[in-house]
């Protein structure tokens with residue numbers, strides 16, 4: 001007897017609603033279908049935007065910032081109360097190890113709401129005094145108001161973490177939101193809608209629409225003229241398309257886009273810490289983190305030893321089921337994405353790379369052979385102009401190259417269309433400070449990776465993004481600021 005699959009619906013004006021059109025949500029762990037997902041058409045997207053607009057004139061508008069902070073804390077608590085359901089949803093959609101979903105994805109979602117609740121309580125306006133020509137003491141101050149309706153479009157690689165990174169500050173600032181999660185990871189966002197409802201968030205403040213991007217839900221949302229601001233995380237090419245849509249009506253945008261990040265390892269580093277750090281920055285989440293290092297530059301005296309240690313480390317990574325003991329790496333997000341990554345594995349061979357390890361698909365002899373797994377892969381021997389050195393692969397792969405001087409490595413790292421992050425490994429902190437500021441990126445890590453204080457600005461340079469979010473930068477993006485000048 002077959003069991004009916006769950007149907008993931010949209011959440012519009014406080015109600016779960018279905019669409020005629022649906023698509024299958026396939027788990028990359030073993031190719032099993034998890035659910036059927038509704039795809040919002042243009043009319044449903046318009047309804048979601050209209051609900052968000054109406055909510056701006058409803059009870060939400062009367063919430064003080066302190067009441068909004070309390071609401072964020074209730075949402076954080078709501079996620080915590082259903083923590084294991086969120087973990088299961090994220091794991092099934094993405095194939096990531098359970099321990100990662102627990103300690104990173106879902107934990108960070110809770111933390112996002114708590115952080116912005118706290119920041120909201122501490123945030124204030126600006127105040128200035130000046131003397132006018134008539135001798136009067138004039139003062140100016142600023143007030144923050146919501147933009148109104150914010151569209152939030154998110155990717156699949158850290159689904160709930162990246163979605164709530166934007167939902168939390170948008171709500172903190174009093175906006176209503178229409179969110180569109182990736183078609184490849186729709187489950188945790190659906191649970192989030194339930195949490196919003198159960199937390200008592202007024203209807204229409206949080207709306208969720210499922211679907212695809214081009215000529216589907218995502219495009220309908222960005223083209224809706226009643227959306228006041230668009231915040232997006234995803235590929236650079238998609239960001240560029242969304243920017244064109246946002247130009248109509250000169251709407252605010254914030255973009256967190258792709259990367260081709262470097263790790264730079266100086267010979268004076270703590271060798272074992274650097275190997276462990278670069279293994280992590282190359283292979284975490286199967287290399288599907290925008291901040292992963294795909295280009296590794298190692299100072300020549302330790303180059304051979306470093307490559308050997310990285311190869312041994314990559315070969316020791318355990319690939320497997322999300323709940324297996326000691327598992328380090330899960331699947332990629334989908335078969336489609338695996339085809340893209342395997343295409344780069346082939347391209348690297350065609351471009352003359354030496355494949356130090358990996359380069360293929362693991363064989364399990366069980367249901368996982370229907371999943372979307374690839375081996376952690378290391379290349380050497382490519383020139384800096386190779387396509388595999390310039391294009392984002394977004395899989396568990398890095399290329400390791402030697403370098404001879406500080407100036408040389410800075411030039412090679414900066415010779416890149418992207419500018420998201422660089423990780424630096426050295427014991428010489430004076431050099432670390434001097435070199436860090438020479439990289440054209442939004443974020444530099446010294447002797448660590450992925451560590452974030454959520455109050456700091458986050459974003460990319462060049463093709464990696466536009467604007468900064470994090471701390472007061474988020475509150476600035478999600479607010480319309482008015483200056484009031486008073487001549488008493």
Ligand code: NAD
Nearest residue numbers: 155156181182212213214218219234235238256257258290
């Ligand atoms: P993607 O651009 O394909 O899709 C992201 C979202 O945009 C999805 O919800 C998709 O449905 C939607 N979309 C696609 N085309 C659209 C259109 N024309 N109009 C409106 N919406 C559209 O990206 P992805 O494959 O889901 O995510 C991987 C990418 O995200 C990588 O490039 C990665 O580097 C980047 N990323 C960046 C950051 C960062 O902080 N800079 C963080 C995570 C991921």
